[in-house]
């Protein structure tokens with residue numbers, strides 16, 4: 001199994017973290033997305049949308065979209081609940097992540113730390129910042145009453161939301177006023193086989 005990825009990517013990290021928690025072997029192939037390496041003819045055959053992460057299986061099939069990959073890998077594991085209502089709640093939070101969280105927090109982090117700012121991005125900064133804080137408030141409210149996003153169980157909803165929340169300060173989000181989020185982040189780091197976002201031990205050797 002090959003994970004096509006970009007190391008700083010939270011979307012890619014979701015997959016790296018779950019694979020590590022599950023103790024699954026894989027090889028990591030990294031691309032520089034800032035240099036457009038996901039828009040080559042070869043890469044577009046893996047994902048016509050030109051984005052990492054892509055999980056390529058040994059039988060030649062490829063799966064794209066981080067949360068779809070999480071769903072696939074989590075089947076039959078404790079990270080995907082058995083009960084229908086709880087499954088729906090996992091999907092609810094994963095959709096929240098893709099619509100209300102990632103386009104704001106991840107985008108600002110990418111602009112600031114990787115792609116660079118320009119006038120057009122500067123003009124969107126305040127709106128994205130406000131929307132990112134609104135998402136963090138929704139999370140804080142939930143986590144002040146529950147240890148995880150769905151039931152009492154650490155699930156792929158937590159992995160999806162953790163990926164960009166734990167690095168939100170790189171996008172100048174102040175997490176100090178979100179104690180429940182901080183406690184939840186800390187609890188995740190204490191999970192057996194936890195790896196951090198910079199871990200590239202599965203990287204393919206050139």
Ligand SMILES: N[C@@H](CCC(=O)N[C@@H](CS)C(=O)NCC(=O)O)C(=O)O
Nearest residue numbers: 009011033050051052053065066067
């Ligand atoms: N919805 C997708 C988003 C994937 C995505 O935005 N990937 C970014 C890196 S985090 C990327 O590859 N960007 C390169 C590009 O668009 O050229 C997912 O969750 O996997």
